[in-house]
Amino acid sequence: MKFGWINAFGAAIVILMLMPNIVYAIKNKDEENLCTNKLMNLVEQIGRYGCIVLMWLPLLVWEFGFASVTQMLIYTAENGVLIAAYLLIFALYFKKKTARRAITLAVIPACIFLLSGIFLRHWLLVGFAVLFAVGHIYVTIKNAEKRLK
Numbered sequence: 001m002k003f004g005w006i007n008a009f010g011a012a013i014v015i016l017m018l019m020p021n022i023v024y025a026i027k028n029k030d031e032e033n034l035c036t037n038k039l040m041n042l043v044e045q046i047g048r049y050g051c052i053v054l055m056w057l058p059l060l061v062w063e064f065g066f067a068s069v070t071q072m073l074i075y076t077a078e079n080g081v082l083i084a085a086y087l088l089i090f091a092l093y094f095k096k097k098t099a100r101r102a103i104t105l106a107v108i109p110a111c112i113f114l115l116s117g118i119f120l121r122h123w124l125l126v127g128f129a130v131l132f133a134v135g136h137i138y139v140t141i142k143n144a145e146k147r148l149k
Contacts, residue, residue, distance in 0.1 A: 006056055006057065007055065007056045007057075007058065007120070008056070009076075009079075010055035010056040010116065010120075011055065011056035013055060013079055013083060013112060013116070014052050014055050014056060016083050016086075016087070017083070017086060017109055017112070018052075020086075020087060020090040020091075020094075023094075024090075024094070027094075033139065033143065034142065034143050034146040034147060035138070035139040035142040035143055036142075037138070037139075037142065040134075040135050040138045040139055040142075041135070041139060042135075043131050043134060043135035044131075044132065044135030044136045044138070044139050045135070046128070046131055046135075047128050047129070047130070047131030047132025047133070047134070047135050047136065048132050048135075048136065050124075050125075050127075050128030050131065050132070051109075051113040051125065051128045051129055051132050054117075054122060054124055054125040054128060055113065055116060055125065058120075058122060059124060060124050066119060066120070067121065071119050072119075074119065075115070075116065075119040075120070078115055078119075079112060079115075079116065082108055082111055082112050082115075083112070085108060086105065086108045086109065086112075089101055089104050089105055089108070090105060093105060097147075097148055098148060099141075099144035099145075099148045102140050102143070102144045102148065103137065103140055103141060103144060105140070106136045106137045106139075106140035106141075107133075107137060109132075109136070110129060110132055110133035110136060110137065113125065113128070113129035113132060113133075114126060114129040114130070114133065116129075117129050
């Protein structure tokens with residue numbers, strides 16, 4: 001299976017991940033980032049926006065798709081399970097904020113981006129996913145240490 005210029009499934013994944021984040025941002029308008037490491041904050045944002053765009057847009061990919069039907073099925077299943085877990089953990093986090101839930105909410109999207117890049121053979125996405133994972137997990141841990149003692 002190959003995609004054209006846009007991966008609609010990847011776009012849907014991004015939208016599903018953004019929805020609880022938007023709700024959270026609206027409910028917690030005054031919450032600020034407590035991580036003071038400017039480099040890691042920058043790495044997180046570069047990784048985040050790179051992943052958001054590259055999940056649905058195949059920049060610098062000659063053949064955007066799967067090597068086999070099996071890979072497509074695994075990609076679909078793993079993303080489905082990870083998105084369901086992400087939404088469930090977010091619902092639990094809305095009820096009670098814990099450091100463990102916050103870190104889990106940082107790890108799951110990093111896994112989604114990284115595994116999507118690998119299965120789609122989208123190496124630029126893999127690179128941005130690594131940046132996002134390192135930055136987002138670091139920033140989340142620092143925020144959790146300061147906010148959720």
